[in-house]
Amino acid sequence: MRIPFNGARGMLLEPQARHAILIGAALGAICASFGLLIALSGPIIAFGALFGIAFALYALTNLHFGLYLMIAIIALLPFGTLPVRFALTPTFIDVALGAFLLVYLFEWMTRRRERFRFAPAQLLIAFFSGWCLFSFVAGLGHAALTTNVLRKFVEMLLSMLTAIVIVDVARDKPTLARIAFALSLFGALQAILGVLLYLLNDQTALTLLNALSRLGYPRGDVLRYVEDNPLLGERAIGTWVDPNAYGGFLLMFGTVALANALNSKPAIGGRILAWLIFAPYPLALLFTQSRGAWLAFGAAIFFLALWRYRWLLLIGALGLALLLSLPFMERYIERLVDGLQGEDLATQMRFGEFKDSLTLIGRYPLIGVGFAGTPDRDIYLGVSSTYLKIANSTGITGVALFSLILLETLRYGLVRWRQLRQAGLEALWLGFAAAVFGVAVNGVVDHYYFNLEFHAVSLAFWLIVGLALAAARATDRRAS
Structure with missing residues (x-):
């Protein structure tokens, strides 16, 4: 039957017809784009992109899902970038963090969120962020600004902002418990991955790690060894590129x-599940051969034992003695002793960096030299210590503010210890606080917590700081 032109036009003007045409066109465009992506990048990248877009869209509608997605990316793909090339290709963490902060802002704009949750350390974090910005701008007088440095500096500021935001997001025990579980679970998956890659033969591990080059990871001989010498033993890296960053x-x-x-x-x-989740962590940490992370993990365990689990001191001592007596531990013990005595090359290089860093601080003590470069040719920004690195970039003022943040984060929970126990939050707070304490120790000999090149470590650290504050803040009845 022939339909007159006017009749066909009338049918097209019907709302249902227009909607059907739009939906059909959209589905056709999506299918065509997906087919093109398969042809250009292969099925793995294509399906990964499809699921990634689906997760990202859902994250824009659910703040907590966006947070869990960000934690998963921090743990599993810390250096992953979108499989497309722009002038500045965003990382997966950039997208997840941006979506999380955007949804949080929308909740305030739409009045779905009210009564901002405040903790004193948030002011210190804000002051520290502002001081970093001041030092950054001041340092541009002697170093040229590049888009890469600017982008990484903004990432660092947004990471600090996350610590402030998470206090307001994690308002109650169930939310804190779910976040702690997400941290533990995704971290355990990364620990298992690190152990498996370490145990595989080098060629197989290289093949698997080089496959990540499509997502912005380095390609080539990416395995890491003690002092870059395969004869001295491999170091576990998981998908974290660097063994010390992985250890942190x-x-x-x-x-x-x-x-x-x-x-x-x-x-x-239950407890069985909790112990199964924790089980791969010590082994992965051991295989990193990161001595700073070993000692810091011991300090974190001591913190847990000091405030609640005193029996850990005895059990830990017996377990450590048994572990050290095993034959395969000999090389790990030798490496730790060499580091403590300053006899190996890596430790001697650290001492040299410390000396040069103190020279820089002596010349520019108040505000440092910024983040883009140094004004003098005989000094440099690189140093294997979080505290000295902060002092290099932001001066003694900056490292004082950073130290105050760590102290206030711990103090804020300790003065509420009784309320934490009454609210059943002491175990959650202890986990976050012990992690902060461990970072405070590890920061003496590792720089990844304040390094523009390691956004994932920095973001994870500020997230943990915010969660420690949130757990203590949740004891306030007015927070409910």
């Missing part, structure tokens, strides 16, 4: 997982 990550997430396992009532699931 395992320290933070592993401490949270341990506190959850020690709790008589774990955050989610």
Whole structure:
């Protein structure tokens, strides 16, 4: 039957017809784009992009899902970038963090969120962020600004902002428990991945790690060895590229997982599940051969034992003695002793960096030299210490503010210890606080917590700081 032109036009003007045409056109465009992506990048990248877009869209409608997605990316793909090339290709963390902060802002704009949750340390974090910005601008007088440095500096500021925001997001025990479980679970998956890659033969591990080059990871001989010498032993890296950064990550997430396992009532699931989740952390941490992370993890365990689990001191001492007596531990013990005595090359290089850093601080003590470069040719920004690195970039003022943030974060919870126990929040707070304490120790000999090149470590650290504050703040009845 022939339909007159006017009749066909009338049918097209019908709302249902227009909607059907738009939906059909959209589906056709999506299918065509997906087919093109398969042809250009392969099915793995294409399906990964499809699921990634689906997760991202859902994250824009659910703040907490966006937070869990960000934690998963921090743990599993810390250096991953979108498989497309722009002038500045965003990382997966950039997208997840941006979506999380955007949804949080929308909740305030739409009045779905009210009564901002405040903790004193948030002011210190804001002051520290402002001081970093001041030092950054002041340092541009002697160093040229590049888009890459600007982008990474903004990432660092947004990471600090996350610590302020998370206090307002994690307002109650169930929310804190779910976040702690997400940290523990995704960290455990990364620990398992690190152990498996370490145990595989080098060629197989290289093949798997080089496959990540499509997502912005380095390609080539990416495996790491002690002093870059394969004869001295491999170091576990997981998908974290650097073994010391990997160790710092395992320290933070592993401490949270341990506190959850020690709790008589774990955050989610039973104690067996909690211990299974924690189990891969110590092995992965051992395989990193990161001595700073080892000592810091021991300090975090001591913090847990000091405030609640005194029996850990005895059990830990017996377990350590048994572990050290095993034959395969000999090379790890030798490496630790060499580091403590300053006899190996890596430690001697650290001492040289410390000396040069103190020279820089002596010349520019108040505000440092910024983040883009140094004004003198005989000094440089690189140093293997978080505290000295902060002092290099922001002066003694900056490192004083950073130290105050750490102290205030711990003090804020300790003065509320009784309320934490009454609210059943002490185990959650202990996990976050012990992780902060571990970072405070590890920061003496590692710089990844304040390094523009390691956004994932920095973001994880500020997230943990915010969660420690949030757990203590949740004891306030007015927070409910």
